[in-house]
Amino acid sequence: MDSPAGPLAFALATPTGDDLATAVAAFQKTPTALPLQCGVQHYGWGDPGFIPALIDAPNPRGLPFAELWIGAHPDLLATLQLGGWRLSLAELISAAPETMLGEETRRRFGTELPFLLKVLAARHPLSIQAHPTREQARDGYQREDAIGLALTDARRSYRDRNHKPELLVALTDFYALRGFRPLETIQAELSAAPELSALAAPFRPTRAGLFELYHRMMELDQAAVDTQLRPLIERYRREREGQAFDPGDRRDWLLEADRLFSNGRHCDRGLFSILLLNLVSLHPGEAIFLPAGELHAYLRGAGIELMANSNNVLRGGLTRKHIDVPSLLETLQIRPGPGAVLQPQPQPGNGADSYLTPAPEFLLERHTLSAGEERTIGQGPPRLRLGLVIDGQVTLDTGSGVPLGLEHGATFVIPAACRGTLRSTQRSVVFTARVP
Template identity: 40%
Template sequence: MDRLSNTVRPYAWGSTTAIPALLGIAPTGEPQAEMWMGAHPGAPSRLTRTTATTGETEIPLTEAIETDPEGELGADTVARFGPRLPFLLKLLAAGAPLSVQVHPNLEQAREGYADEEARGVPIDAPHRTYKDANHKPELICALTPFAGLCGFRPPAEAAEAMEALGVDSLKPYVDLLRAHPEEAALREVLTAILGAEPAEMAATVTEAAAAAERIGGAHAPYARIAHHFPGDPGVLAAMLLNYVRLQPGEALFLDAGVPHAYLDGLGVEIMANSDNVLRCGLTPKHIDVPELLRIVRFEATEPGVLRPEAAPSGEELYETPADEFALSRYTLATGAAPAELTAPTPQIVLCTAGSVTVGELALAPGKSVFVPAGEPVSAAGEGTLFRATVAA
């Protein structure tokens, strides 16, 4: 196994303190949004390896996998997903709201990617929607209290929330939400919000945000969102969604077509190895409205908060339908028997609290290791580990 060196991405919405606090280092004053652990070509982790010819050297995990795919990933993982690590693990630290967004399913991603490739849209073009041909189911597990938006709430609830603000320019949306069946109501209102004249929408959002701040209570999150994105139509789109607050150890699974946004908090996130995002608002980036409306699932959902299922081995697994990944947690205690982690699939093991040893490598919070498929490994010490691997 190999200790990982990982890249921290400085996205503007990132917390300036959460990741440094976990790592036990001084903040730089700049946002530190995500620490990526895996083999995504945008920021692959690096391994420190020793060979007879080169001695100790650092190489990207992508290179190690390309050199020996079956040795690193195992024959079964290569047969299922090709010669690539199918998941990406992150520490995510939101100090401000992320964009309201949705991810395509696998068929939609393949179609969209092929279409943009055929039309010659550069992969790095700001108006490019599909960066790869993969879907992006994801799971976020809270390390601190964590707030987010997840899935549409019933149209009647959204109408009630908007009506309570007492803003005249919201009345057409309230009427639409009450006049049509669920799918049509949600579709028509989101379409109207995204298609509104910008100056008029900015005025409506400003008035709605002031009312939300005045009323407080359940409306307070929308005032906070508007503080970060004044006049943005995504503030109204957010009012169509369920507000969720996770406690440490609780998680949310986000499948294709489900609109969502993370608002604040620190968590461990795992996803299929993709970068396909369609945005609905709370962003200065490109919004492809026609494609977004094709991808979104216009149905009210109850956000299912996940809690891990404990096994006799001490592993606590977060059950999801994803094929590309599985996330589990281990809480280790001094003097207890070591936790057996050996698996036929590749693993990334991340320490989030305490001081633990994985194999012969000592890990402090924020440190991680890559374990090739089939390599014998156990963990001991006192602290918390998250294990990311491929679903059975």
């Protein structure tokens, strides 16, 4: 990304810094929507095709494009142009918090944007993981600071002090593991596999018994992990030789994860989680919400992610990254039951579909416009909105400045001080994120 090396104060201290101060003052007087330039995280599990096609980025080397970050998290800041200057979204919010965030958001969350919007595209399974509460994040961050772990240290689990409730809306068929299966289902799964008899025998089908089972699985020595899992994997391989599994069969995911993450001699203990968690299949437009402590893993597909402005991940396997079992067990919530799927809800009066969650930091809205349709966004209390055009072509007019022409893959910010009018030239789909 092409973003400034330091905060806005650094830019203002340069010989021509008054020009930037003038540009910010003019923007505060006449705010308008601005296009964003956003960066990509190239994690190894990323899909090489979906995000490049969305943002029209050639990828001749087939690199993994895992996440497009649209927001103000310091790990990967969106940038914008203002009066000939390039600065980050975070810097503009810091310089003009009332204009950008609005008085209510600033009072509730301070001068930082409280949410982060992403596009995620997974070709291979992500790690088994959960996210901490705000209190756990604060304590973990301070604990890792105290032992001298730099924020860039690969052994670090807590990269900020915030919690990370998370919403995922499928853009393609999407597969995920989400939350523990019902207790009786787990008991039946263990009892049906003679290879797991050593784990099945002491299991009590209660929430406490499930925590004890998962705790025991995560703290087994490696020889015991191999003894439990290797015979089961070999049996599943033989079964697949006779009949191919489909993506709705967890045996297929267990074999795929074993191929990717076990090292040939030893089994990855994250494979246990595939047996214990709900396997969820989402169609485009369907969603899942993940509160703090909810064990999960995204397996394959592309989607919109919206979360509190955090990058804290506590991993328990299926990854080459840092695994932090004690922190994961500390934050883990045991809520056995079927994997709930969230459907979009039509909102009367504004034409959008909303994804309603208990998170106080964010709300995601989907605007589906037919050719020639016009829609006003930004009604109600002043709120900053981040936006992404997923399909089609629109113009965005906030009544000041030149209307923005936005094609698929375009990202933008509408300050809280503005209302915007979307006009579509063809059938278009636009997602916007804001504080509820």
